[in-house]
Amino acid sequence: MAETRVHAFLDFEKPIAELEGKIEELRHLSDDGEISIVDEVERLQTRVDRQLDQTYSKLSPWQKVQVARHPGRPHCLDYVRGLITEFTPLAGDRGYAEDNAIIGGLGRFEGQSVVVIGQEKGHDTESRVKHNFGMARPEGYRKAQRLMHLADRFGLPVITFVDTAGAYPGIGAEERGQAQAIARSIEVCLELTVPIVSLVIGEGGSGGAIAIAAANRVLMLEHSVYSVISPEGCASILWRDGGHATDAANALKLTAQDLLALGVIDEVIPEPLGAAHRDGEAAIAAAGQAIRNSLAGLKGLDGAALRQQRRDKFLKMGDTTGL
Amino acid sequence: MNWLNNYVRPKIRSLVGAKSDVPENLWLQCVSCEQMLFHRDLEDNLNVCSNCGHHMRLPARRRLETLFDDGKFQEIELPENVVDPLKFRDRKRYSDRLKDSRSSTGRTDAIIVAHGEVGGQKTVIAVFDFAFMGGSMGIAVGNGILAGAQLAVLQDAAFVAIPSSGGARMQEGILSLMQMPRTTIAVQQVKEAGLPYIVILADPTTGGVTASFAMLGDIAMSEPGSIIGFAGARVIEETIREKLPDGFQRSEYLLEHGMIDMVVKRHDLKDTLARVIDLLMRKSPGAEIVQIKADAGEVSDTDSGTGTDGVGSADGADDGSKPDPD
Numbered sequence: 001m002a003e004t005r006v007h008a009f010l011d012f013e014k015p016i017a018e019l020e021g022k023i024e025e026l027r028h029l030s031d032d033g034e035i036s037i038v039d040e041v042e043r044l045q046t047r048v049d050r051q052l053d054q055t056y057s058k059l060s061p062w063q064k065v066q067v068a069r070h071p072g073r074p075h076c077l078d079y080v081r082g083l084i085t086e087f088t089p090l091a092g093d094r095g096y097a098e099d100n101a102i103i104g105g106l107g108r109f110e111g112q113s114v115v116v117i118g119q120e121k122g123h124d125t126e127s128r129v130k131h132n133f134g135m136a137r138p139e140g141y142r143k144a145q146r147l148m149h150l151a152d153r154f155g156l157p158v159i160t161f162v163d164t165a166g167a168y169p170g171i172g173a174e175e176r177g178q179a180q181a182i183a184r185s186i187e188v189c190l191e192l193t194v195p196i197v198s199l200v201i202g203e204g205g206s207g208g209a210i211a212i213a214a215a216n217r218v219l220m221l222e223h224s225v226y227s228v229i230s231p232e233g234c235a236s237i238l239w240r241d242g243g244h245a246t247d248a249a250n251a252l253k254l255t256a257q258d259l260l261a262l263g264v265i266d267e268v269i270p271e272p273l274g275a276a277h278r279d280g281e282a283a284i285a286a287a288g289q290a291i292r293n294s295l296a297g298l299k300g301l302d303g304a305a306l307r308q309q310r311r312d313k314f315l316k317m318g319d320t321t322g323l
Numbered sequence: 324m325n326w327l328n329n330y331v332r333p334k335i336r337s338l339v340g341a342k343s344d345v346p347e348n349l350w351l352q353c354v355s356c357e358q359m360l361f362h363r364d365l366e367d368n369l370n371v372c373s374n375c376g377h378h379m380r381l382p383a384r385r386r387l388e389t390l391f392d393d394g395k396f397q398e399i400e401l402p403e404n405v406v407d408p409l410k411f412r413d414r415k416r417y418s419d420r421l422k423d424s425r426s427s428t429g430r431t432d433a434i435i436v437a438h439g440e441v442g443g444q445k446t447v448i449a450v451f452d453f454a455f456m457g458g459s460m461g462i463a464v465g466n467g468i469l470a471g472a473q474l475a476v477l478q479d480a481a482f483v484a485i486p487s488s489g490g491a492r493m494q495e496g497i498l499s500l501m502q503m504p505r506t507t508i509a510v511q512q513v514k515e516a517g518l519p520y521i522v523i524l525a526d527p528t529t530g531g532v533t534a535s536f537a538m539l540g541d542i543a544m545s546e547p548g549s550i551i552g553f554a555g556a557r558v559i560e561e562t563i564r565e566k567l568p569d570g571f572q573r574s575e576y577l578l579e580h581g582m583i584d585m586v587v588k589r590h591d592l593k594d595t596l597a598r599v600i601d602l603l604m605r606k607s608p609g610a611e612i613v614q615i616k617a618d619a620g621e622v623s624d625t626d627s628g629t630g631t632d633g634v635g636s637a638d639g640a641d642d643g644s645k646p647d648p649d
Contacts, residue, residue: 092581106602113606
């Protein structure tokens with residue numbers, strides 16, 4: 001899990017990295033059996049915690065983007081391992097290919113049979129290539145549609161984990177109808193007569209994200225982002241200079257907190273001190289709690305009511321005319 | 324011993340004094356790795372080569388024994404249909420071919436339908452017998468699929484189809500082709516009843532069988548190396564005048580091309596099938612209980628259970644489901 005990954009420090013984490021380095025050094029000293037430096041370690045740890053708290057409570061949007069993309073952040077499969085028992089992966093779109101960028105299958109969430117769908121970015125070179133860095137092709141979205149239909153047929157709630165830079169841009173993907181696949185996927189989300197709960201766990205990249213996130217409840221991890229375009233992409237189009245990514249990130253309102261205020265998402269899931277990449281298990285447990293609450297809240301609604309709730313929610317977004 | 328069995332005709336062998344009570348072909352050669360395998364060992368290993376893992380065909384009845392709980396199941400009698408409706412004749416009368424197949428296999432046609440339990444869940448399985456005219460699908464097979472589907476609906480059971488077939492039975496002509504829509508209706512009946520329809524595409528699944536009920540499973544699984552396709556490889560090669568790629572029409576190839584959900588080793592097939600049926604049939608084991616536990620869990624579940632399903636297993640509400648290994 002997260003611990004085994006290289007602990008990459010982000011540039012704004014420099015003071016924290018220095019303090020943690022000191023602690024590490026002291027720990028090595030104490031191994032030599034010299035004087036006890038427990039107190040000193042404790043004192044430094046308190047400083048680290050304070051620093052983390054301060055840094056992470058006021059991250060800029062661009063910093064959030066960096067945290068959301070942190071390689072040590074738990075990914076879709078980590079959530080599946082932590083929250084879903086009897087996970088039985090299902091494969092293929094029944095038309096062209098199996099797309100590993102989107103994983104999906106049957107399993108149990110706290111005893112309840114569910115269908116799980118999500119983008120997986122991978123955690124090392126090999127798995128990143130296998131999962132195409134979490135960027136799905138049309139067949140990935142068609143697999144998602146197939147699994148959502150399966151859920152609908154058997155009355156199983158759908159849980160989706162969103163973590164993608166976006167749908168894969170490529171010639172083949174266009175030829176096979178990337179846009180159609182995403183469009184249809186959104187349509188299927190909205191048709192479902194079962195509850196669908198979506199969690200943005202890292203990057204919610206544009207159409208590639210909404211394809212599996214037109215949900216009854218959309219939740220975001222505290223330091224995840226969700227946007228119509230990447231800050232870099234936005235900067236290169238509107239500023240004509242990718243270097244303005246920071247400005248673009250500020251302008252796009254892509255943080256969980258901004259999106260909650262805009263009514264685009266329903267809930268922000270708190271992350272552990274220093275974000276999910278410092279304590280994956282705590283982040284996964286918090287996500288589990290949020291999923292449980294969301295499913296419980298939707299429990300009384302029948303198929304028609306679930307569809308209506310979804311419709312009403314999305315129709316209201318950004319609308320002031322009351323259409 | 325082996326050369327004797329293989330090369331000396333039985334009559335002559337009895338003349339040279341070989342014991343007549345010794346069964347023939349005690350040893351079989353694996354077609355993949357050419358290892359000689361003792362027939363009993365091979366049978367015990369579900370016809371999987373112990374040397375290279377190559378999956379050989381498994382007789383229909385053995386399939387049922389390995390999939391149903393404790394090997395217990397009830398075979399249903401299929402209605403007798405009119406035989407040889409076209410009075411078909413190639414080099415041999417179809418009615419004679421049927422007679423031969425019936426006497427050599429001891430069954431009336433190429434399908435067995437049975438019901439029982441898989442992982443404690445009511446299940447109907449329709450399995451093809453490849454030994455009966457290459458598992459070809461005519462009216463009787465279509466009727467078998469329909470009977471199985473209807474029994475599943477009647478019993479509120481999962482329906483599992485295990486095709487192993489060369490395709491439609493030519494000797495029944497257009498009526499064989501009509502088994503494609505007929506078996507599709509069978510699938511629709513199961514789906515409309517909200518019951519799981521699972522297909523295990525066994526080696527080989529081809530032609531009109533693949534192009535109908537076999538490709539319509541809610542869940543589709545196969546075994547390693549199984550041939551699954553529409554047109555035969557030789558026909559394709561002759562048509563396009565090209566060599567086909569390695570692994571063409573094998574189950575792994577189909578998985579990669581999005582056609583099936585999983586390739587499962589024969590030894591894991593029963594557990595996998597049971598788990599899938601359980602997930603689709605027993606949606607929330609004691610839904611009320613889980614609800615209460617879940618509420619209680621909100622307070623207690625602050626510790627993060629690695630790998631295990633946080634609340635469920637901590638509370639012991641998760642009946643028997645194993646935590647995922649990390």
